[in-house]
Amino acid sequence: MSKPHNIIWHDSSITKEDRRKQNNHSSFVLWFTGLSGSGKSTIANTLAKELYERNIRNYVLDGDNIRNGLNRDLSFSDENRSENIRRISEVSKLFVDNGTVVLTAFISPFIQDREMAKRIVSEEEFIEIFVSCPIEECEKRDPKGLYSKARKGEIPDFTGIDSPYEEPISPDFTIYTNEQSVSEIVESILNLLEKRKLI
Structure with missing residues (x-):
């Protein structure tokens, strides 16, 4: 989609660096x-x-929550999934500009969409975290009953069943939720952020 010619960007009187200084910490996206x-x-x-x-x-920007409001007009077609991620990326960029740490929880199944998100936010402020868990375990948990419905054909284009999930090739960090406890995982992410001097 092309940008209208009559739209002109206005610089803010308060910069991202100003807001980070006020907050006393950096800002970035954990995807x-x-x-x-x-x-x-x-x-x-x-x-x-x-x-x-x-x-x-x-x-926290959560997939289901966002689809209840900002992205309620989008379906789960490949095209709309890409638009879903594009919008979230732009919102994340605004939060980062505000000096806020953003945590996004989206399936975001396609590599090209996650790469788009990284470009929108900026590579320096984007940390991709792959939440690895075998689909068998995800189905076993099935907290929302979605896999069961997908297996019955009640939910078309469901990721992992009849729509692919493309695992990250080189994520910044990988966590294994079928092997580690929540507290262990959170601690490992905090250690990563401290090592990178982000917190």
Whole structure:
């Protein structure tokens, strides 16, 4: 989609660096990607609480929540899934500009869409976290009953069943929710952020 010629960008009187200085921490995106039921939202929200306790301003963007509002007009076709990720990426970029740490929990099944997200946000402020979990375990958990419906044909184009999930080729970090506890995973992510001097 081309950009209208009569739209002109206005620079803010307060910069991203100003907001980071006020917040006393950096801002970036933690992009959690993985199958439905892999534990993305659980990890993101547990980590968010820990960051909050450390006085680090953060916000969780969750796939289901976003589709209840901002992206309620989108279907689950490949084209609409890409548009879903594009919009989330733009929103994430705004949060980062506001000096906020963003935790996104989206299946985001396609590599090209996650690469697009990284370009929109900027590679330096984008950390891709692959939430690895065998589909058998995800189906076993099936917290929303989605796999069961998908197997019955009630949910078309369901990722992992009749729509592919493309695993990250070189994610910044991989967590294994079928092997590690939530607390262990959160601690490992915090260690990563501390090592990178982001918190």
